[in-house]
Amino acid sequence: MLPLLAAPAWAAEPDPRVLSFKLPDQIPWGPVTANGNQQAVLVGDPSKPGFYAVMVKWLPGHMSRPHFHLNDRFITVLSGTWWMGSGPRFDPDGTVPVPAGGFVTHYGRGIHYDGAKGEPAVLLIVGAGPGTSTPAEAK
Numbered sequence: 159m160l161p162l163l164a165a166p167a168w169a170a171e172p173d174p175r176v177l178s179f180k181l182p183d184q185i186p187w188g189p190v191t192a193n194g195n196q197q198a199v200l201v202g203d204p205s206k207p208g209f210y211a212v213m214v215k216w217l218p219g220h221m222s223r224p225h226f227h228l229n230d231r232f233i234t235v236l237s238g239t240w241w242m243g244s245g246p247r248f249d250p251d252g253t254v255p256v257p258a259g260g261f262v263t264h265y266g267r268g269i270h271y272d273g274a275k276g277e278p279a280v281l282l283i284v285g286a287g288p289g290t291s292t293p294a295e296a297k
Contacts, residue, residue, distance in 0.1 A: 185213065194220025194273070204289035211284045216240065221250055221273030224295040231264040231285040238279035242272040246296035250275075269294045 172179075180186075180200075187198045194217045202210030213236070224246045233240075241253040242262065246269050253272070256262055264270060273279075283289075 187215065190217065193222055202287065204285075204287050206287050208287050209284070210287050210289060211282065212289075214281045214283055216272075216274035216279045216281070218274050218277055221248075221253075222271050222291075223293065224248055224269050224271045225291045226267050226269045226294050227264060227285075227292075228288070228290055229266045229286050231283055231289070233262040233264065234282045235260045235262075236280040236282055238274060238277045240272060240279040240281060241275055242270060244268065244270045246294050248295055 185198045185200075187196045190196050196215045196217075198213045198215075200211045200213060202208055204210040204212055216238075221241065235256050235258050237258050239258070240256045240260070240262075241250070242256060243249055243253040248271055250271075250273075
């Protein structure tokens with residue numbers, strides 16, 4: 159039997175010309191908004207034309223009001239449970255849960271609302287900017 163060789167405790171850093179990465183404590187989370195969420199822009203600029211990727215963290219008990227986005231958005235639930243509903247009438251009791259690992263497409267101009275109920279929910283959202291949000295609640 160061959161003796162096991164001890165591996166180094168730390169591998170060399172990858173070549174930054176080849177890849178870049180951020181560990182969880184290096185993700186650039188913004189402040190909590192009035193809607194009860196935080197955003198971290200990972201790639202691009204959602205306010206401008208072009209590809210973007212953001213993470214959104216919804217705090218428990220917070221939901222958006224009915225709104226729409228001009229372009230399609232593709233969402234993966236990374237942790238927690240994300241609740242979503244569609245249409246211009248806000249009905250948080252009529253929302254559908256999407257657990258971690260779920261995938262959702264928000265079609266451009268489709269009216270919806272979403273958020274977190276009893277636990278935080280972290281989402282990865284990718285799309286083509288500008289990623290504007292237009293209120294669309296029926297009063």
